[in-house]
Amino acid sequence: MTQMEAARKGLLTDALREVARKESIPPEELERAVARGAVVIPANIHHRSLQPEGVGEGLRTKINVNLGVSGDCYDYSTEFEKVDLALKFGAEAIMDLSNYGATSKFRQQLIERSPAMIGTVPIYDAIGYFGGRKLAEITADDFLEVVEHHAMQGVDFMTIHAGINRRAVAHFRESGRLTNIVSRGGSLLFAWMELTGRENPFYEHYDRVVDICRTHDVTISLGDALRPGSIHDSSDAGQISELIELGALTKRAWERDVAVMVEGPGHMPINEIEANMRIQKRLCHGAPFYVLGPLVTDIGAGYDHITAAIGGAIAATYGADFLCYVTPAEHLRLPDAQDVKEGIIASKIAAHAADIAKGVRGAREIDDKMSEARRQVDWEEMYKYALDGEKARMYRESVKAEDERTCSMCGKMCAMKTTNAILNGEELVV
């Protein structure tokens, strides 16, 4: 039985109770949200080490860390170092995007080890899975075999680019894009469709995908193959027509008690983000929205964790439920461990800032504790509440301040100290 089916039957699963506890929300309320699809609890029945999390309406915004080996970078120990960083800094999900080498073995180890939910994009793995076969030689059955293999291994959610069907491709071709298709999976499917002359296999055989996901309780993450890859292309007919398809596919999965998230942009100017969040919620019937970025300018290469944090914070404020991290390496190289860390922190900042803005239960508490520590100029307390206390400590301690209670930024002119002295009737040093 899937989590969705259980919720619809009024059964409070252990996973649901755990999520309800973490979110300080009554289990019955959460159950109703899962039953109607507004919240998903990705929890493959084979993922035994999972500590489940919910994604969706009214819950904390979650973040995902991408990693995985590729043809140019295939050091497994580096990838496990990234896993450790993801867990240390509180990422709720890890997507394994491996597409080269011993992907199946790596994925198996990852699932065994990770309490965070695991996602994959089966099409990335398909080419390696079928040895030296060319893309156009892979059949629809082959693609589904990879999906089933991942499902049996314990993958909690899978990106399925079922929305880029022939109708959506026609809209894309008419929309005059600057950067065409920038989704890796989307471009492969587009190529496959053009080379074989056939319909998108994940669309044509969507019911079979849903069946596999139902059997193992995999949450479908409907991929946005036509996500805009530039400010220029954002919110265009290609993007929105695919979103319409994703909304229809969401309902079809729900009819079989299979949970769905919908993936979203991409590159997008700030003034279009709120509208996109509202349109997604409407077209996709309230399904959780999982966004990559959005990157609010195209010229931030080397700093796209920042362009994405800006867009992600705004997106989550207006309804996005799940943020895929972006690292400084985006558009330039496979991220190393330091890039991964910077990407995670930027994404956590965006998610947390949005949770404060949208009034998620308890979100402000840690900020208030931090600010109380600041007023008291209590550094150890500040390090405790900072997202990355180690960096905060290292920074402050790297430059000795004249007055050891202050920091080198303001020294004896510390506004906190000055104001405290006056309010508490103590002597002023300035």
Add this chain to the structure above:
Amino acid sequence: MTQMEAARKGLLTDALREVARKESIPPEELERAVARGAVVIPANIHHRSLQPEGVGEGLRTKINVNLGVSGDCYDYSTEFEKVDLALKFGAEAIMDLSNYGATSKFRQQLIERSPAMIGTVPIYDAIGYFGGRKLAEITADDFLEVVEHHAMQGVDFMTIHAGINRRAVAHFRESGRLTNIVSRGGSLLFAWMELTGRENPFYEHYDRVVDICRTHDVTISLGDALRPGSIHDSSDAGQISELIELGALTKRAWERDVAVMVEGPGHMPINEIEANMRIQKRLCHGAPFYVLGPLVTDIGAGYDHITAAIGGAIAATYGADFLCYVTPAEHLRLPDAQDVKEGIIASKIAAHAADIAKGVRGAREIDDKMSEARRQVDWEEMYKYALDGEKARMYRESVKAEDERTCSMCGKMCAMKTTNAILNGEELVV
């Protein structure tokens, strides 16, 4: 004659013509905006190396870099290294916050050397200026002497915390803040007022401040002494009551043809930013808004360039005209050169993203060029349009890609290459 007076008299100054050219706006239109105070062109008559910029309605969002020597860090060469970074990455303003040592000499050199506009906060300098005198021993005349000294040296804009008068202090005391006063200048004035029992000298003698600024054409940047230092305190009575005072002070300066900017928060949750921008524009009669951050969460220590970039991008989208950069060192130490660089880039990203969102003339052009280069997988062109092309190059070249036209992130699975191959009828390598 000040720039404002000239504009009101219908005289097109060289500075105004230059700004109009840079912004691609008709000089007459800019003149009207300067005349009514919606745009300022900070240009002290003694600052001969200045390449003037405009700040305000309809113009590109500008950014400011803080630097300066302090009791804990007084290496002048490091500060000039920061100046070079500010100029290299296109900061339009530099604020010299020096409060220790040979501040007058440093400021003089800075003004001689900098084409960017220079701002200061005279009260920071006052304590050092009057040797070993205690804060409470400095008189109102003394403070004004420092203001005049800076004005004569060629400072283009000065932060004057004239709004924290006795009325605003009463509101502050009633508002139950978590972090009280976090503005350095604000806390010093509060202390001075409490210790001496007198009214804020910059408020009491505001007409004399305006006279000095009129003589040398200094733009007054009305400081927000009561800016919130935590999410908890944002948009409270203390903050807004001071903003009311700043609005009244704006009008008084305008009556004497002295230009004004108004300074703003601070720490602020995302959901309050838009309202704050609109309230400032209303209460301050359309005067340009110069914001520090806002920082959208309190727990980002070590990464506050990111928390500030999120808030700054949103603020500028809804009306802020000028962003004060925040570095990763904020709250922890005086920033080093690397911190300064990261702060500048984050701030440039925020400003540019907002310019795209608010439809500033030509803002999107560079993004479109970048995206065109991306579609063509033309790396040299991408480095040219990236905000920091050197970092982008270094990143990509640090990991060799199998296919030299791609990068190590996707390698032969590059979505651009795949899509281009299909659209152009070329052979697919996947």
